[in-house]
Amino acid sequence: xxxxxxxxxxxxxxxxxxxxxxxxxxxxxxxxxxxxxxxxxxxxxxxxxxxxxxxxxxxxxxxxxxxxxxxxxxxxxxxxxxxxxxxxxxxxxxxxxxxxxxxxxxxxxxxxxxxxxxxxxxxxxxxxxxxxxxxxxxxxxxxxxxxxxxxxxxxxxxxxxxxxxxxxxxxxxxxxxxxxxxxxxxxxxxxxxxxxxxxxxxxxxxxxxxxxxxxxxxxxxxxxxxxxxxxxxxxxxxxxxxxxxxxxxxxxxxxxxxxxxxxxxxxxxxxxxxxxxxxxxxxxxxxxxxxxxxxxxxxxxxxxxxxxxxxxxxxxxxxxxxxxxxxxxxxxxxxxxx
Amino acid sequence: xxxxxxxxxxxxxxxxxxxxxxxxxxxxxxxxxxxxxxxxxxxxxxxxxxxxxxxxxxxxxxxxxxxxxxxxxxxxxxxxxxxxxxxxxxxxxxxxxxxxxxxxxxxxxxxxxxxxxxxxxxxxxxxxxxxxxxxxxxxxxxxxxxxxxxxxxxxxxxxxxxxxxxxxxxxxxxxxxxxxxxxxxxxxxxxxxxxxxxxxxxxxxxxxxxxxxxxxxxxxxxxxxxxxxxxxxxxxxxxxxxxxxxxxxxxxxxxxxxxxxxxxxxxxxxxxxxxxxxxxxxxxxxxxxxxxxxxxxxxxxxxxxxxxxxxxxxxxxxxxxxxxxxxxxxxxxxxxxxxxxxxxxxxxxxxxxxxxxxxxxxxxxxxxxxxxxxxxxxxxxxxxxxxxxxxxx
Numbered sequence: 001x002x003x004x005x006x007x008x009x010x011x012x013x014x015x016x017x018x019x020x021x022x023x024x025x026x027x028x029x030x031x032x033x034x035x036x037x038x039x040x041x042x043x044x045x046x047x048x049x050x051x052x053x054x055x056x057x058x059x060x061x062x063x064x065x066x067x068x069x070x071x072x073x074x075x076x077x078x079x080x081x082x083x084x085x086x087x088x089x090x091x092x093x094x095x096x097x098x099x100x101x102x103x104x105x106x107x108x109x110x111x112x113x114x115x116x117x118x119x120x121x122x123x124x125x126x127x128x129x130x131x132x133x134x135x136x137x138x139x140x141x142x143x144x145x146x147x148x149x150x151x152x153x154x155x156x157x158x159x160x161x162x163x164x165x166x167x168x169x170x171x172x173x174x175x176x177x178x179x180x181x182x183x184x185x186x187x188x189x190x191x192x193x194x195x196x197x198x199x200x201x202x203x204x205x206x207x208x209x210x211x212x213x214x215x216x217x218x219x220x221x222x223x224x225x226x227x228x229x230x231x232x233x234x235x236x237x238x239x240x241x242x243x244x245x246x247x248x249x250x251x252x253x254x255x256x257x258x259x260x261x262x263x264x265x266x267x268x269x270x271x272x273x274x275x276x277x278x279x280x281x282x283x284x285x286x287x288x289x290x291x292x293x294x295x296x297x298x299x300x301x302x303x304x305x306x307x308x309x310x311x312x313x314x315x316x317x318x319x320x321x322x323x324x325x326x327x328x329x330x331x332x333x334x335x336x337x338x
Numbered sequence: 339x340x341x342x343x344x345x346x347x348x349x350x351x352x353x354x355x356x357x358x359x360x361x362x363x364x365x366x367x368x369x370x371x372x373x374x375x376x377x378x379x380x381x382x383x384x385x386x387x388x389x390x391x392x393x394x395x396x397x398x399x400x401x402x403x404x405x406x407x408x409x410x411x412x413x414x415x416x417x418x419x420x421x422x423x424x425x426x427x428x429x430x431x432x433x434x435x436x437x438x439x440x441x442x443x444x445x446x447x448x449x450x451x452x453x454x455x456x457x458x459x460x461x462x463x464x465x466x467x468x469x470x471x472x473x474x475x476x477x478x479x480x481x482x483x484x485x486x487x488x489x490x491x492x493x494x495x496x497x498x499x500x501x502x503x504x505x506x507x508x509x510x511x512x513x514x515x516x517x518x519x520x521x522x523x524x525x526x527x528x529x530x531x532x533x534x535x536x537x538x539x540x541x542x543x544x545x546x547x548x549x550x551x552x553x554x555x556x557x558x559x560x561x562x563x564x565x566x567x568x569x570x571x572x573x574x575x576x577x578x579x580x581x582x583x584x585x586x587x588x589x590x591x592x593x594x595x596x597x598x599x600x601x602x603x604x605x606x607x608x609x610x611x612x613x614x615x616x617x618x619x620x621x622x623x624x625x626x627x628x629x630x631x632x633x634x635x636x637x638x639x640x641x642x643x644x645x646x647x648x649x650x651x652x653x654x655x656x657x658x659x660x661x662x663x664x665x666x667x668x669x670x671x672x673x674x675x676x677x678x679x680x681x682x683x684x685x686x687x688x689x690x691x692x693x694x695x696x697x698x699x700x701x702x703x704x705x706x707x708x709x710x711x712x713x714x715x716x717x718x719x720x721x722x723x724x725x726x727x728x729x730x731x
Contacts, residue, residue, distance in 0.1 A: 032612035036529045039521030040537045047544040047583055050555050108450025116447055132458050134701050136640020138668050139690050142675050143461045229440035259548025261643040287550040294647055309551040320546040
């Protein structure tokens with residue numbers, strides 16, 4: 001005997017209505033979404049608040065000093081003369097020296113790791129570069145101050161003697177003195193730049209290596225199969241492919257170099273003069289200015305320091321954003337996070 | 339086809355068809371195998387190594403005997419230049435121009451990498467070399483500097499207070515940044531929407547904030563405006579402000595690479611979005627998140643400038659983060675390095691060694707945490723395949 005199910009009279013007999021779909025979260029999901037949104041908003045307020053606070057704090061300073069804040073080189077709050085021209089020039093020259101050392105070395109190291117190193121030690125080398133990036137800046141500062149600075153001063157003297165006719169290599173001292181005056185050659189933007197280079201080098205190198213490693217192997221093999229030497233392959237495939245990574249990595253490093261504080265503070269002799277002579281003693285940077293002057297600052301001076309910090313932040317922001325855009329638009333599409 | 343026919347007619351037109359026999363040219367150099375990209379042959383290796391050894395010898399003669407250029411720096415520079423010249427000479431004896439360029443570039447690239455390696459090695463060795471002496475005394479790691487003068491011997495005083503201070507400050511900073519950072523990353527990747535784009539833009543922009551400016555911000559707001567004393571808590575806040583964008587961004591990158599298929603599978607099985615995030619996305623990304631956190635901590639532990647502005651310097655143990663000045667490792671090192679007393683400088687180097695070891699340990703932990711996922715998928719398979727091919731051959 002088979003029992004046939006009787007028609008349930010309760011169910012509607014017409015066309016079945018479709019189940020209602022809703023993108024709206026319910027229950028635990030709503031709590032999750034709300035709390036995630038809250039966290040996001042909190043972080044937005046905190047981080048965005050810093051930028052807004054800096055901008056808001058720099059209004060009174062900019063109103064008071066106007067454009068002269070950017071053209072005045074002295075920093076003498078007691079006589080009401082404030083300006084960041086000298087520290088900006090110092091910041092840029094330190095970062096420039098750092099990039100002059102860091103860029104070629106980072107490029108060569110990245111090429112070595114991605115193309116020349118034996119496969120067995122490649123991952124070790126990558127870890128070493130990452131470890132180098134993790135070494136605190138204070139340690140590079142001590143390395144630069146105690147170990148490198150005497151040698152850097154001797155090298156500065158040599159540069160001065162042989163290339164002194166180039167304005168940036170001239171020093172206000174006698175290059176051919178019987179006993180050279182070492183104190184004229186230490187604490188310069190050149191010495192600080194070397195220590196900062198050590199800090200930014202691993203960062204640039206990591207970005208470059210990452211982009212190089214994403215070169216399509218087919219194109220590399222095609223170049224080699226056509227008879228290219230290793231360098232021919234690098235020149236025709238790897239470098240064009242990684243151009244975005246090279247530029248972007250360098251600019252990321254530059255952004256870091258502009259904001260570096262402790263190593264610079266340890267090495268330089270503060271001096272508030274616009275000085276294009278990078279080998280000569282005495283320079284300053286925005287970050288060193290803040291670190292040196294915050295303690296005895298009045299409210300107005302604090303606002304001026306915050307303005308200097310804001311200017312530095314805007315510069316690094318522009319540099320970093322450009323770098324991120326260049327790396328993202330390069331053919332490799334590699335991330336900028338090292 | 340036509341060419342063969344033409345050639346056939348041409349040859350038939352000739353009175354005496356001859357066959358061209360290749361003649362051995364006794365004066366020509368012996369044929370060389372094209373340089374292969376695999377393992378270098380013995381001759382190639384001899385050319386490279388020999389060139390650099392010869393260059394070293396020549397550089398020694400030039401700098402130490404012929405010209406007044408004493409010192410190791412000149413020797414190394416001359417060695418590099420002469421090594422490249424020697425490579426050109428030895429390679430051009432057998433190779434073409436491209437081979438010469440290839441060899442020279444290989445020399446330049448390798449020496450560039452060696453310079454970087456030497457710089458890293460010199461940093462580590464120099465710091466350890468200058469700071470090993472205080473580390474021989476156990477009290478250096480557990481004592482504080484209260485009542486210890488700059489010229490007291492190394493068996494009194496230590497950096498225990500700085501280590502404790504660093505740990506407390508970092509602990510607070512991590513307790514603040516970890517939930518906020520990962521929460522923001524979850525919001526940006528899992529919830530999304532137009533607001534998330536705004537948050538991501540701002541967070542990415544704030545990674546550009548120089549650490550000194552973060553310190554100055556906390557100093558202005560917390561210490562000057564709100565009248566909070568200089569303390570470990572203020573330092574922790576400065577570190578948090580600096581670390582938050584870094585950790586949020588790194589976690590965002592990690593969460594974004596979680597395969598979308600996993601999420602869809604979980605949702606298709608009927609899990610809610612919250613369960614998907616908690617049971618699928620976050621566990622999948624756990625190694626990456628741990629790495630992001632540890633690298634953020636490694637960055638924070640060595641950051642001096644925010645601490646310099648906000649914490650003040652104490653020479654004794656301070657465990658209450660809201661109770662006045664507190665020392666930390668980077669600050670101790672900075673103050674020591676600026677001191678004119680040689681003993682202080684030596685203590686600073688010893689503290690720098692401790693800091694270096696700490697960063698190294700954090701770094702190794704980060705690597706070990708990040709490794710398993712990769713090792714499970716790739717390494718074993720490759721080794722078994724390699725073994726099989728080795729057995730077959």
